[in-house]
Amino acid sequence: MSASQQHKIISALHTLSSIDINFEVARRVEFLQHSMVSAGVKKLVLGLSGGVDSTTAGKLAQMACDELNQQHGTSEYQFIAVRLPYGVQADESDAQLALDFIQPSQRLEINIEAMVKGLDIGAESFINLAKPSAHKLDFSRGNNKARARMSAQYYVASLLNGLVIGTDHGAEAITGFFTKHGDGACDIAPLFGLNKRQVRSLAGHLGAPDVLVTKTPTADLEENNPQQADEDSLGITYDQIDDYLEGKAIGIEAQEKLEQRYGQTEHKRQTPVTLYCNWDT
Incomplete structure (x- = not known):
């Protein structure tokens, strides 16, 4: 592995070695506003999990709507925060804390448990035929949860003529640590x-509760490993990932693991495959 590969990945993901927090907040709020005005919509939709990523993205969205309303003397620009638990969420208190911090224009809750279990019922005969391992079945169901959540968000956005916000950032993008057509859509x-540390910095700057800013990230999709930390799943720490994305040297083993994941998950960062796709990394 070489420094040139690191620079190539950094360039592709547009990450920076350091940021001006005020500048980043301002330009990302402006980006959301421009996206709404260009698309001719007045609603933004995001699923709030109680993690730092959705908390930060949600706060930026509410700020964008508040500023547009002030500029145009209206209340039509709205951020719709959607809670999407599967049954009972273990860290529901964190999700409610995030909502209270953001103060979204509207709050909705859609429990996705029936959607996910409905897929299991519909595919029961195939599951019995395929006989997947317990881990494979649990992992696939976890991806179904992520896709059910995104489906629900798009349903809400369709009803309200809005845009769906995603929470992808550099540390997730490089590792491909998201569900294709799920939270990646x-x-x-x-x-x-x-x-990741820059997202935390923005969250802290915006006044998010410390418990959310410093919270251990977890996708919490697998029932056999509830609340499993992302870093345990990845086998690499966010500090190592962030150092790499800032152009710093990290251990050879960690660098090789990270670059291998980047190559293996390139399909997640691309549009559907055509004759003209180039997956070279």
Whole structure:
């Protein structure tokens, strides 16, 4: 592995070694506003999980709507925060804390448990035929949860003529640590180009509760491993990922693991495959 590969990845993901927090907040709020005005919509939709990523993206969205309303003397620009639990969410208190911090224009809750279990019922005969391992079945169901959540967000956005916000950032993008057509699907991604510690910095600057800013990230999709930390799943720490994205040297083993993941997950960062796709990394 070489420094040139690191520079190539950094360039592709548009990450920076350091940021001006005030500048980043301002330009990302402006980006959301421009996206709404260009698309001719007045609603932004995002699923709030209680993690730092959705908390930060949600706050930026509400700020964008508040400023547009002030500029145009209206209340039509709205951020719709959607809670999307599967049954009972273990960290529901964090999600409610995030909502109270953001103060979204509207709050909705759609429990996705029936959607996910409905897929299991519909595919029961195939599941019995395929006989997947317990891990494979649990992992696939986890991806179904992520896709059900995004489907629900797009349903809300369709009803309200709005845009769906995603929470993808540099640390997730490089590792491909998102569900394809699940949390990886969206209309606009206001956190893109930031690494994890920079997202935390924005959240802290915006006044998010410390418990959310410092919270251990977890996708919490697998029932056999509830609340499993992202870093345990990845086998690499966010500090190592962020250092790499800032152009710093990290251990050889960590660098090789990270660059291998980047190559293996390139399909997640691309549009559907055509004759003209180029997956070279």
